[in-house]
Amino acid sequence: MALFGALCFVSILSNFITVHSRPPAVHLRNMESFIRAVEHVESSNPGLSPLALVRALRRTAGHDDMMTIHFLGSSHNLSDSELLETAILNASSFSFFDKAIYHVVTDYGEERGVVLTPDGTTVALAPLLLGIECGLNAKTEDSASALCIFPLTLGRSLGLSFLSLQDFPPSQRLGPNGCWDNVDRPRSFKLIWPATLATDSVINGAMDGVVLGTDLSKLPPHQQPRPLSEVLKGYYSFVLDGQQGLDAATSHISPRRREISRTILEPLDLHSQVMQTLELVWQLEKTEWIGLDTGVTKAVEDGLQEFTHKYWDCPPVIPRCQWGAKPHRGTPIPLSLPLQFLYVHHTYEPSSPCLNFKACSRNMRSMQRFHQEDRGWSDIGYSFVVGSDGYVYEGRGWSYLGTHTRGHNHVGYGVSIIGNYTGTVPSRHAMDLVRRHLAECAIQRGGLTANFTIQGHRQVVNYTTCPGDAFFSEMRSWEHFRD
Numbered sequence: 409m410a411l412f413g414a415l416c417f418v419s420i421l422s423n424f425i426t427v428h429s430r431p432p433a434v435h436l437r438n439m440e441s442f443i444r445a446v447e448h449v450e451s452s453n454p455g456l457s458p459l460a461l462v463r464a465l466r467r468t469a470g471h472d473d474m475m476t477i478h479f480l481g482s483s484h485n486l487s488d489s490e491l492l493e494t495a496i497l498n499a500s501s502f503s504f505f506d507k508a509i510y511h512v513v514t515d516y517g518e519e520r521g522v523v524l525t526p527d528g529t530t531v532a533l534a535p536l537l538l539g540i541e542c543g544l545n546a547k548t549e550d551s552a553s554a555l556c557i558f559p560l561t562l563g564r565s566l567g568l569s570f571l572s573l574q575d576f577p578p579s580q581r582l583g584p585n586g587c588w589d590n591v592d593r594p595r596s597f598k599l600i601w602p603a604t605l606a607t608d609s610v611i612n613g614a615m616d617g618v619v620l621g622t623d624l625s626k627l628p629p630h631q632q633p634r635p636l637s638e639v640l641k642g643y644y645s646f647v648l649d650g651q652q653g654l655d656a657a658t659s660h661i662s663p664r665r666r667e668i669s670r671t672i673l674e675p676l677d678l679h680s681q682v683m684q685t686l687e688l689v690w691q692l693e694k695t696e697w698i699g700l701d702t703g704v705t706k707a708v709e710d711g712l713q714e715f716t717h718k719y720w721d722c723p724p725v726i727p728r729c730q731w732g733a734k735p736h737r738g739t740p741i742p743l744s745l746p747l748q749f750l751y752v753h754h755t756y757e758p759s760s761p762c763l764n765f766k767a768c769s770r771n772m773r774s775m776q777r778f779h780q781e782d783r784g785w786s787d788i789g790y791s792f793v794v795g796s797d798g799y800v801y802e803g804r805g806w807s808y809l810g811t812h813t814r815g816h817n818h819v820g821y822g823v824s825i826i827g828n829y830t831g832t833v834p835s836r837h838a839m840d841l842v843r844r845h846l847a848e849c850a851i852q853r854g855g856l857t858a859n860f861t862i863q864g865h866r867q868v869v870n871y872t873t874c875p876g877d878a879f880f881s882e883m884r885s886w887e888h889f890r891d
């Protein structure tokens with residue numbers, strides 16, 4: 409069964425067209441470069457509709473597989489496509505488009521067709537652009553074709569990944585994440601363990617495709633969609649400000665991809681959506697017999713449960729390699745799980761909440777330097793650190809003993825929110841990452857007992873006011889808090 413799932417996927421992808429480009433210019437694999445390339449095509453083709461552009465990109469990247477054609481038509485049959493393709497081919501950006509969009513994982517575990525976004529996460533462009541194309545298409549065709557958003561983004565990747573890896577534990581049927589060679593000049597992205605068909609980047613790109621595609625499909629009929637470059641900039645290149653951080657952000661932006669995609673998709677019956685997507689794949693491939701296997705329903709059920717846990721309940725975590733962590737000194741000591749406590753801290757210094765990936769990463773590096781060099785610890789002390797940019801940053805992580813709460817390190821995780829919360833509270837979003845997402849995630853993965861206790865640092869160590877007066881009084885109302 410695992411084998412058939414894999415074969416099925418290969419044949420879906422077999423329609424790729426190889427387009428050869430000019431001698432490769434060096435293009436950084438980040439969202440900003442991609443947006444600049446899109447702008448270049450837009451400005452050299454005034455009047456170009458966003459839909460025509462995404463279709464031409466589909467053609468350039470060779471994403472005309474049977475399911476895409478089923479929903480969106482062939483990108484080859486469009487009258488404007490010849491001209492546009494020439495324009496795209498002609499643009500200096502072409503070699504970028506070709507390689508930037510085409511998704512593949514090499515034998516060496518390098519994932520291509522992905523870009524680093526300004527929020528520090530990595531996104532596969534193909535599912536993102538397909539979601540956008542479905543949304544734009546639904547708007548112009550005035551049809552129910554927004555129905556293609558889920559199948560072409562998450563539905564297909566999830567379904568095929570669940571089936572192809574049925575012999576593995578559910579936790580290994582999704583992911584993994586990876587590491588960029590250099591976050592300032594990203595060129596190659598290496599996965600941390602063997603790829604599934606639904607890597608973290610594919611899932612991020614698919615969630616973004618769901619969010620942006622749905623937004624575009626809902627524009628009122630008289631309203632023209634904004635150019636593609638502007639849609640992408642609004643979502644990826646926003647600036648947060650003030651103490652409020654994400655709390656003040658009302659628009660749809662990339663750090664909110666998990667909550668927004670959940671709001672859109674959870675009301676649907678995802679199990680039947682994935683099953684319908686798979687049935688369509690089999691029908692198009694003439695492999696309906698796969699669906700007769702009695703294990704399919706169970707594989708989809710288990711897979712979706714894992715998906716919900718990993719990508720919706722759990723917070724997004726920026727791994728050590730992405731914030732530029734120095735190695736742990738010596739051998740980390742494993743914790744004996746599950747733990748009974750979650751100790752909450754503020755960093756005090758840095759004293760301002762960090763509002764973007766660059767600033768939060770810099771804060772992480774400076775705290776690690778301080779803990780290793782001035783304090784002489786083996787690593788940054790905290791298990792996890794929470795930014796006001798919408799992300800959790802990995803410190804010692806789930807498995808290893810930290811240095812955060814004297815005398816209690818072996819019985820609890822130490823989680824700190826960046827900032828000084830003596831006089832003000834952290835953003836609601838940052839607090840929710842701790843009390844809801846991180847805690848829920850920890851219980852589900854066996855890191856914390858279900859009846860665990862939340863305490864402030866000051867409750868167990870009597871020479872500190874950490875996590876700050878304002879934050880501590882706020883915490884007292886949290887579920888799991890105990891005096």
Ligand SMILES: *[C@@H]1O[C@H](CO)[C@@H](O)[C@H](O)[C@H]1NC(C)=O
Nearest residue numbers: 477478480481482483484485
């Ligand atoms: C595209 O064109 C080919 C040949 O001209 C035709 O057979 C096919 O049905 C067309 N597909 C669509 C989706 O219009």
Ligand SMILES: *[C@@H]1O[C@H](CO)[C@@H](O)[C@H](O)[C@H]1NC(C)=O
Nearest residue numbers: 452491494495496497498499
């Ligand atoms: C391609 O680029 C060349 C040089 O920049 C230009 O002269 C030509 O008109 C372009 N062709 C198209 C179809 O855009």
Ligand SMILES: *[C@@H]1O[C@H](CO)[C@@H](O)[C@H](O)[C@H]1NC(C)=O
Nearest residue numbers: 756757759828829830831832
């Ligand atoms: C932390 O906040 C308190 C109260 O606003 C202030 O008195 C203190 O100087 C701040 N400390 C730092 C390091 O910013």
Ligand SMILES: *[C@@H]1O[C@H](CO)[C@@H](O)[C@H](O)[C@H]1NC(C)=O
Nearest residue numbers: 746748857858859860861890
């Ligand atoms: C929590 O539950 C465990 C068993 O799962 C039990 O041993 C422990 O005493 C409980 N702790 C508290 C504080 O209730």
Ligand SMILES: *[C@@H]1O[C@H](CO)[C@@H](O)[C@H](O)[C@H]1NC(C)=O
Nearest residue numbers: 815866867868869870871872
């Ligand atoms: C608090 O600090 C004092 C003085 O260092 C010490 O004697 C006492 O045992 C501490 N209490 C707790 C609960 O740690």
